[in-house]
Amino acid sequence: MHKSDLTILFSVILLLFSSCEKKESFDSIEILGHAGNGLSSANSLYHDNTLESIQLALLTDGCDGVEVDVRMSADHTLWLYHDTELESETNGTGCVSLSSDSYLSSLHYTTIDKESLIRLTDIPKDYLVNKKVYIDARPSESCTNSIIDLNAFVNQLIAFRSACLPTTEIIVESNDVNWESALSANGFTTIKFITDFSQYASVDDNFATVDVIVSTNATLTKDNIALIHADGREVILFGIRSVKSTREAYSKHPNGILADNLRTAIIEKR
Amino acid sequence: MIQSNYISLFRISLNRCKRRFFHLFQILSLLTVLCYARNRSVVRNTRKKVIIVRNARRFRLQIISFSLLFFIVSHARAQSAEITIGLNRLDYQLGIGYGHHWRHFQFTPKFEIGMTSTFKQSRLFPRYSIGTGYFVLRSKTLELGPELTYAYSRLRLTNNGKTAHHWNEILFGYRLQVGRAIKLVHSANCGWMNESFYNNTLNKRVNFNSFGFYAQVGFNYTF
Numbered sequence: 001m002h003k004s005d006l007t008i009l010f011s012v013i014l015l016l017f018s019s020c021e022k023k024e025s026f027d028s029i030e031i032l033g034h035a036g037n038g039l040s041s042a043n044s045l046y047h048d049n050t051l052e053s054i055q056l057a058l059l060t061d062g063c064d065g066v067e068v069d070v071r072m073s074a075d076h077t078l079w080l081y082h083d084t085e086l087e088s089e090t091n092g093t094g095c096v097s098l099s100s101d102s103y104l105s106s107l108h109y110t111t112i113d114k115e116s117l118i119r120l121t122d123i124p125k126d127y128l129v130n131k132k133v134y135i136d137a138r139p140s141e142s143c144t145n146s147i148i149d150l151n152a153f154v155n156q157l158i159a160f161r162s163a164c165l166p167t168t169e170i171i172v173e174s175n176d177v178n179w180e181s182a183l184s185a186n187g188f189t190t191i192k193f194i195t196d197f198s199q200y201a202s203v204d205d206n207f208a209t210v211d212v213i214v215s216t217n218a219t220l221t222k223d224n225i226a227l228i229h230a231d232g233r234e235v236i237l238f239g240i241r242s243v244k245s246t247r248e249a250y251s252k253h254p255n256g257i258l259a260d261n262l263r264t265a266i267i268e269k270r
Numbered sequence: 271m272i273q274s275n276y277i278s279l280f281r282i283s284l285n286r287c288k289r290r291f292f293h294l295f296q297i298l299s300l301l302t303v304l305c306y307a308r309n310r311s312v313v314r315n316t317r318k319k320v321i322i323v324r325n326a327r328r329f330r331l332q333i334i335s336f337s338l339l340f341f342i343v344s345h346a347r348a349q350s351a352e353i354t355i356g357l358n359r360l361d362y363q364l365g366i367g368y369g370h371h372w373r374h375f376q377f378t379p380k381f382e383i384g385m386t387s388t389f390k391q392s393r394l395f396p397r398y399s400i401g402t403g404y405f406v407l408r409s410k411t412l413e414l415g416p417e418l419t420y421a422y423s424r425l426r427l428t429n430n431g432k433t434a435h436h437w438n439e440i441l442f443g444y445r446l447q448v449g450r451a452i453k454l455v456h457s458a459n460c461g462w463m464n465e466s467f468y469n470n471t472l473n474k475r476v477n478f479n480s481f482g483f484y485a486q487v488g489f490n491y492t493f
Contacts (some may be wrong), residue, residue: 043359045465045480056478112481129471179419196310243390263360263435266427267391 030064030256031265032134033057034238035082038260041241047089049080050115058127062266063252065132065169067238067258070120071096076152078120078160079104084143090117096144119265120160128168134191134236137174137183154182161188175215176179177206184209191236197224204231212236212255217245222252243268275360352455354380354488359463359480360423360437361386362412363397369490376403376445387425397423401457403445410450417445419459419484435467439482458485 036053038044046053049069057066069082079096086099087091091109101119106197108114123133156160161170172183173191186189191212194200197220203210213228215238220228225235237249238258246268249257259265293333357363358399365382378402384395399421421439443459463482468475 045359045463045478052478052480056465059472059476060427060435060467061470062428127471243386263425263427264386264391267387267393270429 002099034258047109067134350490350492356486358484413447454469
C-alpha cells in the first residue's frame, strides 16, 4: 500500500470518528427569565419584576417564561416586588402588605428608567401564550411578622389563571405547608425550594404533593437531580449568571433554569 | 474703495482654496476622465453589456469613496490608530479604531467585538461605533474634551438569523488622551440605548429603550 493511500485511509477513519461524536442536547431544558430579564443583573436593561423587564424576556426568542416575585397588598391585590421593605428599591416606605393599591401604584424604582411597580394582572396575557409563569409567592411579611391571608392570595392567583389563556402554564412556589396544600388543591403546579439536598428527604413527609424542586445551581449535583427525577418530580435551578455556570447547569439536565442572563442562556442552549 | 477691498479678499480666499485643493482637483479630474472612458466602453461592448454596466457603477462608487477618503485623509491634522478594551451593558468590548484629527475635533470610527459572546460562546458579537470628540484642552501631552458617540451592535441568539437582536446607542461623555506619539486613551459615555428584535409571536419588530453606558481604556499611536 502506498504512503498516500495510507494517509487517505487514516483521514477517512478520523473523519468517521469525529462525525460519530454526539453533542449533548439541551432542547428539553426550559429557560425562564429570573424576575423578568434577570435579578440584579448588570446585563439586564431594566429593574427586576417590572413590566419592561418581563416584556423583554417574554418576547425574546428562546425564552420559555418568566419567574416573578409576588406579594399581596393591604387591598388584597398581588404586586410584583422582590424585597421586604419598599425603601430598599423604590421611592416608597413600608411593606407591600401594609400599603394600599393607590400608594403602590404611585411608586417607582429608584433607577434611571424609574420603572413603576406593577400588579400581577398587568402582565400582558398575549405575551404569555405558550409560556410558563413561575410565581414566587411570598406568604410572610417581616414588617408585621405575620402570615398574610391565604384564601385571598389563592383567590387572586385563580383570578389571574382564569384571565390567562389555557396555553399559559402557571406554577407557584411556596414554602409553607398550608399554602402548598391549598395551592395544590386548587390545581396549581407547586414548587418547593431547598437549600440543601438533605432537605429533600423531608419533602415527601411534609410536601408530598409538590411537583417541582427548585434550588441553586451550586446546591444540586447531576446525581441529585437524577434522584429527584426518579421520584417523578421536576427540577429548576437558579443562581446562573456566567457562561461557566450556565454550562454547568445545562450539563446536570434539569427541567428548567432561572436565567439571570437570558442572552447567555439562550446562546448556550443552541 | 470698499468694493475693491471685497474683491481682493475674495481673490485671496480663492487662491488659498486653489492651493489647498489643487492636488485633489487634479486627481478628481483624472478619475472623472477614467470613469468617462469606462462608460464609453460600456456602449461599445454589447456582448458583456450588463456586466460592464455593473462594473462601471461599482467603479463610480469606488471613485466616490476613494475621493471622500482622500479628502478626509488629506485634511487631517494628524491620524491615529487605537486599540481599546471597554465595557457596556452587553459585554466586554475589544476594539480597534482609527482616529482622524481635524483642528480641535477627533473622529473615531471603530470596530469592536463582545469578548464573552465571541470568544467564550463562539458567537460573533460585533459593535460598530463612530465617536466625535472636541478637545477643549489640547496641549502636547494632554487632550481632554466632550465626546458624542453612536454605536450599533448585533447578536444572533438562536440559530434563526431573523431573530437577531440589534442595539443602537447614542452616548455622550468625555474623552481623555495622555501622551505624545503613543497615548493612553480613556473615555466614559452614557446615554440612550435601544434594543430591537423581531418577535415571531407578535409578528413584528419590538423596541426597548433604556439607559446605556460605555467606558473604555486603551492606547493609540498618532502618525
